[in-house]
Amino acid sequence: MGRPSLQEQRTAEILTAYELCVARHGLDGATQERVAAQAGVKRTLLRHYLGNKDEMVEALIKHVVARFNSETDQMIAALPKTARPKALLDILFGPLGITETASVLTINALGAASDRFPKARTGLLAAMERMHDAVAKELSQDYPDADITACRAAAFGICHLYFSIDSLMMLDPPQDWLDQARQAANTHLLNLEGTLK
Amino acid sequence: MGRPSLQEQRTAEILTAYELCVARHGLDGATQERVAAQAGVKRTLLRHYLGNKDEMVEALIKHVVARFNSETDQMIAALPKTARPKALLDILFGPLGITETASVLTINALGAASDRFPKARTGLLAAMERMHDAVAKELSQDYPDADITACRAAAFGICHLYFSIDSLMMLDPPQDWLDQARQAANTHLLNLEGTLK
DNA sequence: AAATTGATTGTCATATTTGAAAATTTATTC
DNA sequence: GAATAAATTTTCAAATATGACAATCAATTT
Secondary structure, eight states, rough: SSSOOOHHHHHHHHHHHHHHHHHHOOOTTTHHHHHHHHHHHOOHHHHHHHHHHHHHHHHHHHHHHHHHHHHHHHHHHHHOSSHHHHHHHHHHSSTTTOOOHHHHHHHHHHHTTTOHHHHHHHHHHHHHHHHHHHHHHHHHHHOOOHHHHHHHHHHHHHHHHHHHHHHHHHOOOOOOHOOOHHHHHHHHHHHHHHHOO | OOOOOOOOHHHHHHHHHHHHHHHHHTTOOHHHHHHHHHHOHHHHHHHHHOOHHHHHHHHHHHHHHHHHHHHHHHHHHTTTSSSHHHHHHHHSSSSSSSSSSSHHHHHHHHHHHHTTTTTHHHHHHHHHHHHHHHHHHHHHHHOTSSSSHHHHHHHHHHHHHHHHHHHGGGGGOOOOHHHHHHHHHHHHHHHHOOOOO
């Protein structure tokens, strides 16, 4: 009984706002005031739902890692039945990218502070490895004759090219760059086509 | 007459400390206190040499862009007479990288705040373009038969793979990743060898 | 409509950050 | 060693950030 809980909803709203602030201002620059303003709530609500600052950071790390993993899953799930690698590049380097919430910037900021937050380090490493693996799996399925090591290298190249591009979106880079990124990513596919085991 | 000026030396020391703090804590998390502690001076000296916070940020941007350009030049200057592209990969993905001062992390943090500091945006874009051009030039010189567009794409892929790797060094990634990065970068060279105009 | 559970707001003390200026110290030249 | 220019330290006020807790408001159940 009693008033229905908004715990989940509010927590998600606040963490999304937090994510955005961290992307723009860095982990230590994402003050409670800023996050509260971004989320459109009073600062004291942050404490109510997420506890003190250390606990907020812990929650943020979990949230970011979960989102990262979720986006990896969505990306794979969105692939068609055929020509999956090309479609994957369309998703990563297409007009949108997965870049809704500047998530790679948040990841960078968390990574930069990972010496103070060990869980950020382990969580991000695991999430990235997970993405590497998912992409590598796609590649070796579509290029069954290619060397597995080559597939992993290609997957790595594609993933991190995407990370770099996504980090740079704040700079509003020229279209050239996006085209080159796409072409560079495609090079990895071409290489797998050409190089047999 | 009068006491000899330490302007240049102190300014450089402070900006280097500032750079490090921005890499770790983000632009807004790099407080004057932190920078002063990192530089080993009193906080008020920052003001003495660099003015108020906005002026400090402006100076930091100039410093970072200058360093970036300088490192690009050094990198090119360090290449041997022959097999320059391979040597370039050795520099970028070798045991050290150019990663002395976590400069790519600083660049990420500045980029993330570039909507508030237009000079960061223009400066970083120009410096990156400069690096792209330098690498592309090396590639097209060593692979004169390769398409110029392909060279640019390869240069882009190599540069940004490096950026991504360098950003991730704080996570102390497994050796695998570094190997894969190197191999992925090398793929771009192989592609230029194989693809003729 | 009374009780209850949780959302929301308000307040206060404390600590950190920043800005600004004055006072002091130190190294050089004449 | 007096004058001088610059480094360095000291000090104070204002703004911002955080933590902790109390008070109020709103929706649901019995």
